[in-house]
Amino acid sequence: MARKTGSSGEKTARDLRVAATKLFASHGYAAVSMRQIAAEVGVQAGALYLYTTDKQSLLFDLMHSHMQELLDAWDAEAKVLPDCPDKRLEAFVRFHIRFHLKRIDAVFIAYMELRNLDSGNFDTITAQRQAYENHVKAMLTDGCAQGLFTLSDSKLATYAIIALLTGINTWYRDAGRLSVDVIENVYLEMVRGIVSTTIKS
C-alpha cells in the first residue's frame, strides 16, 4: 500500500493489466499467449508469474475489478441522487454510457470472456452482473409504482435497456460524428420511450 511508487514491480504490475486488457479485448483470451502479453509489457514470459499465479487468475482479476469498479461508481452516484425515478433514470443512462465508453476494452472482456472463466470465477462475476441489473430493475419498478413509468415487464425492460446502452460500445469511435453528450441525449430519449415516461426535465 504505502510502498515507493517508483518501484519497478508496481509499474510492471500495472503494465501487465493494461497489456492483458488490450490484448484480450483485441484477440480474445484463448487466442492470446503469455508470451504476447510479456512482449507488450516489455519483459520475458517467465517474469509475468511474479504478478499472477496463472493466466486464468489474470483474466478473473481483470473482470472482477472492472465489475467492482462499476458497482462502486454507481453506488457513489446513486447515493446523492434525488428520489424522483425519472431523474434517477436520466442519471443512470448518462452514467452507464460514460462509464462504459471510457473502458471499451474492459467492458468487451467482461461480456465476451465469461465462457472462459472457471466455474467458481464465473459465479462470482455473474453475481456482480446481477447486482447491477438489480439496481436498474429496482429503479424501474419504483417508477412504475409511482405511476411515472409504464412497463409490462420490468425484468425484460432491464435487459433491454442495458443491452441497448451497452451496444453503443460496439460502434462508438472517438473521432466519430457524434459527441458523447449528443449520444447521451439521443439514447436517453429512446430509453424514455421504452419506459413511456412523458416527463420533461
Next chain:
Amino acid sequence: MARKTGSSGEKTARDLRVAATKLFASHGYAAVSMRQIAAEVGVQAGALYLYTTDKQSLLFDLMHSHMQELLDAWDAEAKVLPDCPDKRLEAFVRFHIRFHLKRIDAVFIAYMELRNLDSGNFDTITAQRQAYENHVKAMLTDGCAQGLFTLSDSKLATYAIIALLTGINTWYRDAGRLSVDVIENVYLEMVRGIVSTTIKS
C-alpha cells in the same frame, strides 16, 4: 447436389458444421481444437480436412452462411409485407426475435468471433451485417418521412433496436417463464416506444 443422401460423406459434412457451431459457441473459436471437433463428430482429426481446408475456413463458412440465411429470410418476408412502416416494423421485430432465438449458437458466433476472422473474411461478414442494418435503417427513415415515427437519429435508433432485440439471446432459455409470443409482444411495445409511434394494430 444430386448425390445419394445416404452418403456417409454428406452426413459427416453436416455433422461437422453442427459440432463446430456448438463447440465454437460454447468455448470460443480459439479455445476449441480440431481434435475436439473430430471427437464430437465421431471421427479422427485428420478426417475433418476432407471437409474444410483449415480451421479458419470452417469458422468463416459458418458465419457467412448464417448471415446469408438471415438476409435471404428477411428479403423473403419483407417482399410480401404491406407498405405501412408500422406494420413492417412489427413484422421485423417478430422476425428478428424468432430467427435469432432459433439459432442461438450461430448468432453468438456471428457476434463474438468477428475478431478471429482473417481480414478478407472479416470484410465480407461486415458487409453482410451492414446490409441487414441498412434494411432496418431504411424502414425507420421511411416511417419518419411519413410522419409515423419520431426519431432524432435513425442510424442510432437502428443500432439501438438491433442491440435490444439481439440481447434477448443472452438471457432466453427454452423452458423459461415467458413464451416467445409474449417476448415478441413485450419487445414490440418497447420498440414502438423507441420510435414513438402511437399507432395500434
Next chain:
DNA sequence: GTCTATAGAAGGATAGAC
C-alpha cells in the same frame, strides 16, 4: 525483479495405409 532455458502438453495440418 528479471532473464534464459526447458519440461511437458497440446495444437494445426499432412502422409500414407486400408
Next chain:
DNA sequence: GTCTATCCTTCTATAGAC
C-alpha cells in the same frame, strides 16, 4: 472416407542463474 502416425510449432508454467 476414414484411420493411424507423425511433423513441427506453440503453449503454460517452472527452475535456477544473475
